[in-house]
Amino acid sequence: MPSFQASSKVNRSDADVLVVHCSDHRFQAGIHEFLDRGLRLGENYDLLVVPGGPQCLTLVEYLPKFAWASGRWFRFLVENHELNRLVLLAHQDCGWYKSLPLHLHSSAEPRLRQEEDLRRAHRSLMREFPHLQVELYYAGWDASDQVTVEQVSP
Numbered sequence: 001m002p003s004f005q006a007s008s009k010v011n012r013s014d015a016d017v018l019v020v021h022c023s024d025h026r027f028q029a030g031i032h033e034f035l036d037r038g039l040r041l042g043e044n045y046d047l048l049v050v051p052g053g054p055q056c057l058t059l060v061e062y063l064p065k066f067a068w069a070s071g072r073w074f075r076f077l078v079e080n081h082e083l084n085r086l087v088l089l090a091h092q093d094c095g096w097y098k099s100l101p102l103h104l105h106s107s108a109e110p111r112l113r114q115e116e117d118l119r120r121a122h123r124s125l126m127r128e129f130p131h132l133q134v135e136l137y138y139a140g141w142d143a144s145d146q147v148t149v150e151q152v153s154p
């Protein structure tokens, strides 16, 4: 294929929101539908998509170089794009969490570990970026495999 022309035009609107979520392909369509239509963000959000999603913002002691890079990308987007709102989204059956040692969390239950990290990331980001409005979410699936997204209390 020498060239591909998308039907989409470049989006020249400013974004106000940064969304941090996991790379897992199973959730991409559902997450983007949630952002576009559930939160009504249209396509006006920046994305930081890495394995484990928001977990990358909590790893200061366990994986310091990883946390340094994540923090740098995060700061770059928030400061250079003048973002004011942050959406942190974890998801069911996240493979990244299966690779993490259990001692990093107070529970062994996967969803509780992820919610603990959402709250940790929220607390530490509030210290560094007090102007950010932060929302926490957890994506899963129901009995018919529809992606569902629930808000997590901070």
Ligand SMILES: [Zn+2]
Pocket (backbone or CB within 6 Å): 022, 023, 024, 051, 052, 053, 091, 093, 094, 095, 096
């Ligand atoms: Zn994942």
